[in-house]
Amino acid sequence: MLGLALGGRDYARSSYQSQVGWVQDQPVPFSHKHHVGDEGIDCRYCHTSVEDSEHAGLPPTHTCMTCHSQLWTGAKVLEPVRQSLLTGRPIRWQRVAQLPDYVQFNHSIHVNRGVACIECHGRIDQMPLTWRARPFQMQFCLDCHRDPAPHLRPRQWVTRMAPPDWSEAQKRAYGERVMQAHRIDPKTLDNCEICHR
Template sequence: MAQIFRKSGDTFLRLGLAALIGIPLIAAMLGMVLVRSEYVTGQDRTPTQPVPFSHAHHTAEIGIDCRYCHIGVETSARAGIPPTSTCMTCHSQLWTEADMLAPVRETYVSGARLEWAPVNTLPDYVYFDHSIHVAKGVACTTCHGPVGDMKLMRQHAPLTMGWCLDCHRAPGPNLSPRAALFSPIPAETATADIAALLAEYHVSDSGLTDCSVCHR
């Protein structure tokens, strides 16, 4: 009886079956790596701004409090972007002719809004409230990084669901003393202080990982 298939056909069949199973698995693994990569999360991304505003200079060097510009951080979900008039309280007297500050002066005169590029953004289906995090002892630098060292603001954290859940499962190490909440330099919290901070801010990990906490 004549042989219909060559002997190599069996090898090709085995390779085909292996590819049928292996390629989707490899694709899924690569997809998981990709969605966690800086390319997708934006971690360490430094967006181009209309004015090269230096957090390092304004906070760590000359001592402006975060709340002077981000006035909503203690009372609302959004920290807020300062209006041009806030910038001009200083720059109507200082660096009044600097070319880099031309957009500030122009928008102040015209009344137009200075369009800053968002540095940290979350999807619309994620609910995040700055005020409750600050009230519960989460310092600005916990999420935004050492802003006192940033000449140009960058996205410090990956802002992934896993990153948020890591903190919600064990919030203690991410809390700071009240005096350090608005410091531009991260505070070091000793292990012995964690229990005291949890008690002071009345923080419990119970219910912090419920879906409705972040998805409403």
């Protein structure tokens, strides 16, 4: 029974379980690497509600077609996008970043406090296909909630992919200043009700 319990623990932390690095079959092989890395499109161009809403938002087909009505108009991989606009039926993406139903996560407050996109979603600019960069398990959330200082950066750099060119000490010093200014108290950040309600 002990073996079962220990094995269970390893299993719970495995990438099979956490789905870190796993790629989902998508209707369109969308490449963040191309759009973000090569073209330099800002996250918020597509994920428009990330600053105001709990959801970052997936782009409507219309957003894809603002460019793709001009570029790659005949590309076969984009056929589902064109079909979507034609038929009015949504593209059915497979979710990559997904939380359990009993977790309430709010994008807007994280972004507004300077938690960069890459903190949870990783270097999305280097992903030809999108995978989960971090295990979205409670331990991952708590690590940051208990010690947010090194994960904060200036508000206007939030969607920047490259980490700031700061030493660990500089990161921490900056984060601590932010926490003081906004009265962020890590003692209250790991309360259950912050996420579970």
